[in-house]
Amino acid sequence: MDVLALLADGFATSLSPLNLMIVIIGVTAGLFIGAMPGLGSVNGVAIVLPLTFIVPPSSAIILLAAIYYGAMYGGAISSILLGIPGASTAVATTFDGRPMAQQGKAGLALIAAAVASFVGGTISIVLFTLFAAPLANVALAFGPAEEFALVLLAFTTFVGLGGDDKLKTIVMICLGLVLSTVGLDLISGQPRLIFGDIPGFYAGISFLVLAIGVYGVGEVLYTIETSKTAPQVTPARITWRELGNGLREMNRLWKAMSIGSFLGFFVGMLPAAGATPASLMAYGIARQTSKNPKSFGKGNIEGVAAPETANNAASTGSLLPMLTLGIPGSPTTALLLGGMVMWGLVPGPMLFIEEPDFVWGLISSLYTANFAAVAINIALIPIFVWALRMPFTVLCAIVLVLCIVGGFAPSQKMHDVWLIAGFGVAGYLLRKADYPLAPLVLALVLGPLMEKSFRQTLIAEQGNVLAFVERPLSGSFIAIALLFFALPLIKSLRRTGSRGVAPAE
Amino acid sequence: MAHTFTRRVVLAMTASAAMVAGSVTTALAEGWKPQKPVEMVIMAGQGGGADRLARLFQSIIQKEGLSNMPMLPVNKGGGSGAEALRYLKDKSGDAHVIMATLNSYYTTPLRTDIGVDIAEFTPVARMAEDTFLLWVNADSGITTLDEYVAAVKAEGTGWKMGGTGTGQEDSLVTAMIEGAFDIKMTYVPFQGGGEVAKNLIGNHVNSTVNNPSEALGFYKAGKAVPLVAFTPERLAAFPDVPTARELGHDIVYAMQRSFVAPPGMPQEAVDYYTAMFEKVSQSEEWKTYVAESALMPAFLTGDDLQAYFLAERDKHAKILETIEAGS
CATH class of the missing domain: 3.40.190.10 (Periplasmic binding protein-like II)
Incomplete structure (x- = not known):
């Protein structure tokens, strides 16, 4: 169809020397912004937005998109190397990325992250190119009831698994949900759980603050204790030859990466969701469907690939409602949207018809940005890994400093730094008591979305709880959620029932 | 490393702003000028309508070289702007902070007791009223x-x-x-x-x-x-x-889009920012934006603006009362 012709025109724009240079600069800058704990694509885009007046709009949006992409790749770097999530979208990457680094496989984890990001990005751009218009209608069909059902589905992927102690998982989810209610309530406008009247709690507890606390600080405390007797971190080094071998290993990951790509694109496309829930859900589902779920959280490479594919796929996916409906799917796309408005472009259903040069220039630049990002990222891996060869006593101090800076930078409030310290100690103790931390973090991300959509539905439907199952989309999501929840039960029943008969799998 | 990048960008912004600024700034204000980058506090989170507008102002100021120092947007959206209002109050007398407002400027102090009286703040300029x-x-x-x-x-x-x-x-x-x-x-x-x-x-x-x-x-x-x-x-x-x-x-009903300053900002500084926003309100970019977004251009400054703020606050107090009585 003429989609290809339009795309070819787009490439003519995005491959001009100026735009190509912009992509490379943007991707590199984004990579470092993303790698810095606390700074994510939102900050990168916000900083550069006013500068984009110097260049024409099509180049400007390309620069912003390149930074956006670069930051998505970069987020994985500190998640893997230091155990501090580089951005909220990369929290799920720490679950298995950090254990891999501790086993001396940091290089392999970084390669997996880069390749996964590339695959996720590329698949979702192709989906975007081919189906942008019809998919916009899917996003429209998603009301509060459907959002709730989707979030419920995300939770069950975490609970419904035999790997961890189920009761402990549920306890942690409940704790996360309680934390997620702190702050100003959207529906009533009243503050909740502000501990007397501590102003810092009005804004709620930021998800990144919790993640940096329990993973970054908690991890340092835990490592200090365990390494008293023997140094636990295996020094990592990587040669170009190993890099090549690592790349060849990636074809084993096709399953985790296809889960991440499609799930990421789909969840990212829904307004209000975005890349963070997408990456957590992809992690949960990859674990749920894995042959060896118990190895997740202990350095399974699939646990790195799934969330990294998903967060890149989601970041492309969230451009879709922004361009076709004028609704940002994430804070970063909200800023991009602001940029478009400044350039006099009205996002919405007519944008594809009125401004084809702009739209297709942007889409084609996503392809080039993706190629640039993966190349630059892989080339830099030996340098990143080299940083891990610092003695632990030095590294440990650097990690703590980065945690504090990363917690302070987004909000510029000391309140968040104290919270990080508190969460760090709590995270350390919970870990010693063998409580899983991932469900806690998941609940804080998805909790507000779940509560909001649940209450919106009940308000709109005048308190009719059946509204959730009556609607076809949300009804089927809830059915799948129940199935996920019951799956391990059915599996174990079948195992006991079919003993002596041929194994089921 | 990203931190250095950030600083570099700020430096670059400063440099480019200063270069373009040149002639305009001298004509704009003979006396007082900002000595360091000016914080532009936004009463809402990143990405919302208020944030987008504030960043539009920032880019117009920069592109047209209306200030010798860059404007640095800072989002303080906590508690429907309560955070921003407290922050501005604590910056009393500071000549390098301004705040972009929306209607939560009235409603937030009315709804929650945060110890802020907007009558103390210094009015700078009302840029427009957004329509419903x-x-x-x-x-x-x-x-x-x-x-x-x-x-x-x-x-x-x-x-x-x-x-x-x-x-x-x-x-x-x-x-x-x-x-x-x-x-x-x-x-x-x-x-x-x-x-x-x-x-x-x-x-x-x-x-x-x-x-x-x-x-x-x-x-x-x-x-x-x-x-x-x-x-x-x-x-x-x-x-x-x-x-x-x-x-x-x-x-x-209208949503005001204005700028205010901390209590007790020196008068020369108020004059500087007022003149700067007057230039912004006359720029091509702003006029185009106003037309496209169906805003009502409503430039207002000084005592008139303060009187408007206080009248609007009373009006909002009444609406809030009826809502509370109704529920």
């Missing part, structure tokens, strides 16, 4: 206000009105509509104006009171229909849409 229209989905077939009211009445209390958080502008306008027509709607709060518009088009709510900029894309595509404008005069961008006043209902 009543929207329905084109599929509904409703084209006039009368049909709308009839349709709402037919639903009993089941008519779904989507809007931003309770106590924010959309809910105030909704309360005014309910009062004027003696109807009761089910108000469904959403996170932001864009999400509200999307839920209208997806048929998850029946009507909204979106700002024009939020619904413009859908309007152009023929998916959203404006029924009535809550403005004193008809809007140039929507010449066929009657105002509520024309139809005999006195519902007028």
